[in-house]
Amino acid sequence: MTDSNLFDLLERFSSLTRIWFRQHPSLAELQPIQLSALMYLARCNNYSNTPLGVTEYLGLTKGTVSQSLKALEGKGLIVKSQDARDKRSVHMHLTDAARGVLDASLPPAFLAMGEARMGARGVQLATLLSELLSEVQRNTDIPSFGLCATCRFHEEVNGLPFCGLTQQQLAPIDAELICREHQLAIST
Numbered sequence: 001m002t003d004s005n006l007f008d009l010l011e012r013f014s015s016l017t018r019i020w021f022r023q024h025p026s027l028a029e030l031q032p033i034q035l036s037a038l039m040y041l042a043r044c045n046n047y048s049n050t051p052l053g054v055t056e057y058l059g060l061t062k063g064t065v066s067q068s069l070k071a072l073e074g075k076g077l078i079v080k081s082q083d084a085r086d087k088r089s090v091h092m093h094l095t096d097a098a099r100g101v102l103d104a105s106l107p108p109a110f111l112a113m114g115e116a117r118m119g120a121r122g123v124q125l126a127t128l129l130s131e132l133l134s135e136v137q138r139n140t141d142i143p144s145f146g147l148c149a150t151c152r153f154h155e156e157v158n159g160l161p162f163c164g165l166t167q168q169q170l171a172p173i174d175a176e177l178i179c180r181e182h183q184l185a186i187s188t
């Protein structure tokens with residue numbers, strides 16, 4: 001398969017996903033960028049749930065992201081809290097209403113059903129795509145936003161995840177969340 005074929009396939013999936021989101025009744029009130037911000041906040045850890053984290057992840061301007069976050073707050077889908085150490089910094093958290101919206105709509109049914117019909121090959125495909133993403137990220141300067149459990153700073157102390165970069169104990173759930181400080185393990 002050539003690179004162009006792979007790109008065409010990914011682009012088609014992306015277009016199907018956009019159409020599916022647009023038609024889903026639970027998502028009727030949300031702009032695509034607002035939905036993207038919600039999906040990110042549902043997946044990221046406490047180092048990453050800041051306006052800057054959303055801006056970096058989505059690759060958009062600060063102004064656009066700031067307006068979208070204000071709109072989400074107005075709809076009662078996110079709430080802000082002040083950082084315990086840095087009073088100028090805020091964190092954003094999904095409300096129960098937002099979690100309900102995401103639970104009702106993710107993952108897109110067409111994709112979940114297709115993957116289930118492929119059985120073990122569906123799992124294999126997800127592994128291969130994850131490998132491809134790592135390869136791409138290994139050669140770029142863009143933050144990887146990878147899973148904490150796969151980070152080179154991830155450690156385990158007293159049976160709990162521990163961040164070697166910030167020297168802070170993490171909660172068990174953090175290992176499965178994405179992080180803006182994530183760095184891929186250096187391959188030997």
Ligand code: SF4
Pocket residue numbers: 045047146147148149151152153154155162163164165166178179180181182183
């Ligand atoms: S171990 Fe890595 S991914 Fe996990 S919190 Fe620390 S910097 Fe982030």
